[in-house]
Amino acid sequence: METQKVGQVILPGEIIGKIKSTSLKIGNGLNIEEDKVIATKGGILQYQEKDKYWISNFQKRYVPKMDHMVIGIIINQHGENYSVDIGSASRATLSIFGFEGATKKTRPNLENRSAVYARVIQADKDLETELICIDKRQKSSGFGPLDDQGYIFKCSLSLAESLLMNKTPVIKLLSNYIPFEIAIGINGRIWVKSEKPNHTIIIVNSIIQTEGTENETEISKIIKKNISVLL
């Protein structure tokens, strides 16, 4: 597909271009009708190497996709499944065997309202969303229950995405001043754990206030201003 609209503002209904090769991959906000690619959402058209197109916008509501890393909150347990709230339209299910080394005898006992960091393994509009807490090599590698000493806050989907793709240096700059643990869910939830409550407040404020800026000097200025309360 060839188009000159990359980087421009697109409105729903706009024709982006015609399909020419089978290597075309379309993402968020694009739809195929006959041989044309048509926008269904408003935002900026993005392009990545090898014919990948999608629209970036400021959506708040999460729609599950395969292999997304999300933070979920356990609502209740039905037999061998936990039902988990991940901020989407329907609840997701997480098997009690979906943890590293879990068997019928040794399994994590999670209470209601506790948080887990999980991976989406089934995301279809007609089927139930399924989560798992192990990676493809059957290792936990960061997935699993999150410590209840931490703090979870909500942010926009675009901020979570830019943090996961390492577009903003905010976390790297913050780690120069305060030691902390962080888990970022692409569903717009961020879990932070640090030694003191006021450290957590500074981390949360800095992440929210630097939304939309990728400039390193600007971000460090905001962080220094927040940190100055501690000194």
Add this chain to the structure above:
Amino acid sequence: MQRLDSERTANQLRSFETEFDIIKSADGSVKYSQGKTTVIVGVYGPIEVKQKKEKAGTSFIEVSVTSEDGIQHERDIEYAIFIRNTLENVIHTKMHPLTSITVAIQIVSDDGSLFATIINAVCLSLLICGIEMKCLFSATNFLIEKKNNEINKKIFIDPLKREEENQIRKQNDNILDSSQKALVTIVVDNVSFASLAIFTDGLIDENVLFRCIELSKMSGKTIFNFIKLALQKKLEKN
């Protein structure tokens, strides 16, 4: 071709104004005004649906309109049904089966062309919410007036409350001799500028309606340009 707010011509729209994200819990919210008519719209979706309202294969669209006094009048229910029928044709409802999309509309102030203002605000908030749509849509209100001693009917775009009210009083008093008035709301899309829906109140001739449809294409372009500009400003800000 005199207007009651004197500065405008017969086919000139009032100024638009918009503000995004004014309801924090909503997935997309907008405060939109045309002149002194202001509405607030919040969109929630796709969210979980009650089993009673569940629809197989498509998402359930729910629209509610509330007046300034906090009560749902008969007029508001009529508006809500009309908007829901329009949205069912515009939104890709098959993309999120067994979910619901809720549109809550609160009228803040009414100074004429209320219905068109509501529809434009709904379009903006759906765009901000990121709901898959086949096209954008915009609406324009027209006031058609015919005085007894004149042959041609006059068409006024985006009428004021005072201009509209004149018509209602005449109908109630059954005084048809001085002037006849009718109101038309036409919704157009942004792809082919074809009419999606037409809402009429009063008697209108065929050729007058066709003239209104032609005019709605022109005003639609203006509104779509405004929507694009507003979106651009928001994207730059973030």
